[in-house]
Amino acid sequence: MSPKPRATDVKDRLVEAAIRLLDDGGPESLQARKLAAEVGVSTMAVYTHFGGMAALVDEVVRTGFRKLSAALAEVGESDDPVADVFSLARTYRHTVAEQPQLFAVTFGQIAPGGKRATLSDLTTEAGREAANEGLEAFDHIVRATERAIEAGRFRPTDKYQAAAQLWSALHGFVTLEASGHFGPGEQGIDHILIPLGITLSVGLGDTVERAGRSAEAARAAWRAKTRNARQGGND
Template identity: 85%
Template sequence: MSPKPRANDVKERLVEAAIRLIGEGGPEALQARKLAAEVGVSTMAVYTHFGGMAALVDEVARTGFLRLSAWLAEVGETEDPVADIFSLARTYRQAVAEQPQLYAVTFGQSTPGGKRATLSDLTTEEGREAAQEGLEAFDHIVRATERAIEAGRFRPADKYQAAAQLWSALHGFVTLEASGHFGPGEQGIEHILIPLGITLAVGLGDTVEKAERSTEAAKAAWRARNRNAGQGGND
């Protein structure tokens, strides 16, 4: 007789199956019956491990934030914090582009089974205390923003609020691009995302010349990362 799977194993398999169903069929594909069949358990397992579909959706969102944080952690830090912000933006865009359905749930843009992920205001101390995984992902942008302020590239400001401005613009771009508003391929990066980033950097206190140099540094870093990963060197 096969050993009985551990509770944590079943829970993880349910989350992975939920992400797979959402990715293949959109938010409407996440149903307790389909999920149970995918994992090979009874529908009661969903309620045993999560208490209901709402908590499962929250767990999917938590997983999405953890994966996004892992992506952003790969960027690392250089001596140019503004270039690092551009690199984080490019990486964020790629992560969301590869799993758009997962991140639609993660950011509360879709509601599987009518359930929306529970989100917090990461610009406030109370909100940050309540959302560790989301904060972990957001903190990569916050840290780069803080470094830009300390380096005199951005004027003194609340680092969370300044980072939230950058995040808002970035996520708006990613959402519109995913909907096809900026054309096929990656042309939106050159035509929209990079000029948008320069505009924001200047608005936060940088100069146009320094911001443009940072974009070129970020492009070079992106090409190098892709070459090292064997993915080519497209801008």
């Protein structure tokens, strides 16, 4: 007789199955019956381990933010904080584009079965204290913004509000691109995202020339990263 799976194993498998269903079929596919069939358990397992679909959606949201934060953490820090802002933007865009349905749920843009995650205002101290999701991912943008302010590239300002402006523009681009408004492939990155980043950097206190050089540095770093990834996959 095979051993009975641990509760944590079943919970993890349900979350993984929920993300697969989202990726393959969108929010309409996220149903207790389909989840149970995907994992090979009864529908009661969803309620036993989560209390209902709403709590499961919340866990999917947390998983999405953890995935995003892990990807942004890989960017690291260079001696050019504005280039790091551009690198974070590219990584953010790439991560969200890989699993658009997951991140539409993560950011509350869609609500499977009417179950939308409740998020906090990360630009306020009270909101950050109450936040369960998103704070760690947002902090990567905040840290790069803070370093740009300290380096004199951005004018002295509230780092959270400045980072939220960058995040708003970035996520707006990602959302519109996912809807097909900027054409196929990645052409919107060069035509829209990078010029947008330069414009915002200048608005926050940088010069056009320095922001442009930082954008080019980030572009070169991204190309080297993707080239190394391809070569590593061929080893």
